[in-house]
């Protein structure tokens with residue numbers, strides 16, 4: 313057993329852990345990074361990278377099927393599922409490989425490939441067991457991410473299951489996927505697998521998909537899935553899963569039965585905080601295993617920090633990466649950086665939903681007097697020219713000052729277009745100030761500007 317003394321120990325080579333380890337080492341500070349599985353964490357290995365690669369293939373198949381409407385004949389569209397998945401896994405292997413290469417042969421950051429567990433704190437040092445090694449660290453950063461939550465559904469373990477991690481290993485196209493849950497993962501993956509040729513049913517216990525979005529946005533997303541042939545069942549309660557031949561049956565309350573070949577678990581995520589030994593420091597995780605932090609990401613014990621999905625709140629790659637900025641500033645800078653920030657996000661369906669700030673529902677629930685500007689994509693020149701008229705832009709502003717409070721951009725490239733509103737919000741811009749910027753014609757930026765104009769004029 314080796315005893316390793318370090319200034320900073322980082323647990324989890326995810327979106328905050330890797331850049332932080334590099335930055336500390338570059339500044340000449342001793343750092344140990346402990347990872348139990350693959351460098352790059354969820355985003356690289358089974359999240360953003362492979363899902364967006366497969367979604368790109370599915371979008372291409374859908375565009376090819378629509379080509380006739382644009383005067384381009386594509387007589388038949390064949391999806392080679394194995395090739396689609398092989399391409400995605402190749403991208404994963406490339407990203408992971410270059411990360412592995414960047415750590416090879418280095419003693420700072422020192423990479424330990426092991427499961428880490430805290431064993432309390434003595435003489436001002438955290439004690440961390442990592443396989444056969446013991447790390448003694450002045451501070452510890454936990455960046456251990458999340459995993460698919462497993463709802464307490466009787467029979468769950470007896471049926472063919474896919475989750476947000478194992479899907480990446482699929483070799484053959486599932487015949488009929490039944491999604492349990494209708495949030496971000498289900499929206500993206502249900503549309504994608506349907507476009508690749510699978511039958512898809514989504515079972516959502518709530519009254520709408522994407523429960524955190526405004527009802528008009530959620531309804532438009534639901535319409536988009538249904539237009540692709542996804543069967544969406546809202547307000548249903550799965551009470552039992554039963555194997556049936558090669559597949560399964562899901563029994564719903566009320567007696568109805570849904571059949572499929574695989575159950576896709578998309579019922580939320582829970583943080584990897586169990587097994588970390590947090591109890592040895594008196595830290596008790598909250599709902600879904602989340603570790604509470606302050607604005608500087610300190611987890612309640614001096615010297616203990618939590619970053620990325622583990623700390624709850626915005627669970628996205630770019631938010632985890634921004635936690636790196638906060639921690640780097642805490643450890644190497646003047647220590648004033650905080651997590652008070654504007655975090656945009658997207659749902660990569662078609663149309664794509666780009667979101668930032670407050671939704672109309674959230675703004676009204678917070679007691680704000682708001683104005684809402686809306687613009688339909690079917691009125692946009694660019695959308696009509698490229699044959700992508702679905703969706704709308706919706707912008708929410710303070711009724712008194714005109715300050716932009718949030719936006720939902722549901723259109724082709726909505727995740728790109730919403731960045732306009734992110735910039736405006738960070739700059740504290742009002743609707744009138746946004747209108748001073750000329751938008752290029754023909755672009756979706758014009759549609760965004762027209763939604764802002766509707767806010768001022770409407």
Ligand SMILES: Cc1cc2nc3c(=O)[nH]c(=O)nc-3n(C[C@H](O)[C@H](O)[C@H](O)COP(=O)(O)OP(=O)(O)OC[C@H]3O[C@@H](n4cnc5c(N)ncnc54)[C@H](O)[C@@H]3O)c2cc1C
Nearest residue numbers: 324326327348353354355359428456457620621627628629
């Ligand atoms: C299917 C899917 C698609 C997604 N798509 C997007 C997207 O398009 N855009 C977006 O912004 N976000 C997306 N996300 C979310 C994104 O992947 C996460 O928000 C992001 O990866 C979180 O990074 P993290 O650093 O918090 O944790 P992770 O990237 O999960 O890293 C945590 C690491 O800690 C390691 N670990 C855990 N416990 C221990 C331990 N005890 N000892 C040692 N190591 C440990 C894990 O093995 C893992 O490598 C997606 C997620 C999924 C599942």
Ligand SMILES: NC(=O)c1ccc[n+]([C@@H]2O[C@H](COP(=O)([O-])OP(=O)(O)OC[C@H]3O[C@@H](n4cnc5c(N)ncnc54)[C@H](O)[C@@H]3O)[C@@H](O)[C@H]2O)c1
Nearest residue numbers: 463493494495496497498515516517518578579580627658
């Ligand atoms: N584009 C992106 O940025 C992106 C993409 C994929 C995943 N992610 C990450 O993953 C998270 C989303 O994961 P998710 O979609 O699993 O969770 P979610 O919280 O978005 O949605 C879960 C849904 O499942 C429903 N549900 C829960 N238990 C159920 C049950 N027993 N039966 C039926 N419905 C049930 C809930 O009502 C909810 O609507 C995001 O918050 C983000 O962190 C992000």
